[in-house]
Amino acid sequence: MQGDVLYMSEVVIDRLRLALEAMEQKDEEAAHELIEGDDEINDLYLDLEQDCIDLLALQQPVAGDLRLIASSFKIITDLERVADLAVNLGEYTLESQQDMFPEVDINAIGDLTVEMLEDAMAAYEARDDEACYDIAERDDELDQLCERASQTVVRDLIETELDPEDPDERVEELMQDVSRMLLTVRDLERVGDHAVNIAARTLYMVENDEELIY
Template sequence: MPRNEYQEQLYRLREDILEMSDVVCQRLRRALEAYETGDEATAERIVAGDHEINERYLELEGDCIGLFALQQPVAGDLRFIASSFKIITDLERIGDLAVNLAQYAIDAAESAVERDRYPDVDVTALGKRTIRLVEDAMNAYATDDMTATHEIAARDDEIDEQCARASRSVVRDLVASDGEADDAALEAVSRTLLTIRDLERVGDHAVNVAARTLYMIDNDDELIY
């Protein structure tokens, strides 16, 4: 295969992965909005559309495998393809977490009450921070920005601490109920804790993207864990 055609394949792979990330972040943003507003119709569409992300993941996985098998890349190209392969896995899992969030919205029959239940827990703000983290991680991948990869890891530490504080607030509220919480209240607690956990996981996947990007650019595995 001519060198210019091979380079074009590498370019298209990156562009296709960036397009997948745009779709995943859009779905995550809409799932967050559905969770906050109780928009069950939107949440149901997100759950029903999960197969689209899975299919896109499999297509890109096939592209990566094809480049490995047919081109036998070395050095920087090898790191780029290997990192891209890992990044699409993180994107697919973020898509799964968006589905989780949408499902919580569907399950919350009294979502308006739940939104008021924990005034100290701002799920929307937390969710927006994690979405921005994913977007910035993908921008680092798009532009080969090594500096941004370290900044993303540091910002995720802050998100982790926010999640821990939010979870403690929910648990304190449950303990303060002194055993008087009914089944609906316990379900609300469970959903809120699961939401916080899943948003924290989104941030972890953003760090994974940053780590693979750093490795791709500079053969540096410092952020890989």
Template sequence: MTRDEYQQSLADLSTDVLDMADLVAGRLDRALTALETVDEDAARDVATADDEVDRRYLDLEATCIQLFARQQPVASDLRFVASSFKILTDLERVGDLAVNLARYTLAADRARFEEVDLSAIGDLAREMLDDAMTAYRTDDAALCREVAERDDDLDTLCQRASERIVRDLIEREVDDGDTWAVEELMDDVSRLLLIVRDLERVGDHAVNIAARTLYMVESDPTLV
């Protein structure tokens, strides 16, 4: 492979990572919309369409391995390939979380906890993911650090939502003799707490992407 061909391979990898990010973000957007509107058709589409993300991930993983094995990149090229490899893993996991959210939508009774604002949490997590990928595309170290700073805001929103869910559970009156009603309520509470947890994890993966991008740009993954 000539030097020009090698540089084109690196450029193609960057484009492919960004394309996978767009695919995953689209899945996440659809899952969040389904969650907010209780759109079961959209939720089913997301829940059953994970194979495309997995295939894309495995193909690009193989590309990274080939670049490591055949070209033995050094210095900045090595950091770029290594960071891209790790970012692909985070994107694949965000895709898995989108599937989780879709499945929760199909199972949970959102009408029971309408006062819990999941949309604000989802919007912030989604924005963090978008900005993390923008930082990757533009080599923006400052934006990497901004993504990490917003993780505290996301954690706060998630903590408040979880506390609200538990408090409402404690205050809610349920006939102890109605075993089915009690179990149904507990299932809904558990699923809602899992939704909050998975939205928080989307933000965690966005921070991971920011850290890996910062390593690529500055050879140091320290965000703070």
């Protein structure tokens, strides 16, 4: 069970990295690969979900084993949602009209989310309760990065001077690019939230401690 969850996490983290690289390099081929490969994650999720149900129904686990199964079930749900967010990033790459907001360091935000997710899964594998608290604390750093990025985008939009003669299409493209950047920041922030969820479920699995869940 735990090995299969770790395998799913490796696939998901690879896809998140691919999404970030595609966005940085404006690699449409990689973005298409990312979007078209989402069925693999969905199949992994459904297989592991069924494994959890079978273990609960057939083996009637108790205490620590029950927490392992329950936590693993929640963790694969978080991983599946991270994969969906990676697909979102691929779609934003395909829809992007132009380079904008060079002051926003999406790579730094993305690197932090990948690191948090990797560390959350390492904590799950090692049953490391102390690491769970560290991941939750780092989420504050991620939130601050995302807030500053969003403020920069909004500030730049306010300061953008549009020529009254600009066609409606130009204004529409600008608004779409602003929207995509804000959605990118939001989705990366959500990846961090899922990493914290994984840490919280790991802490519950190891110590029967619900502190980070709420």
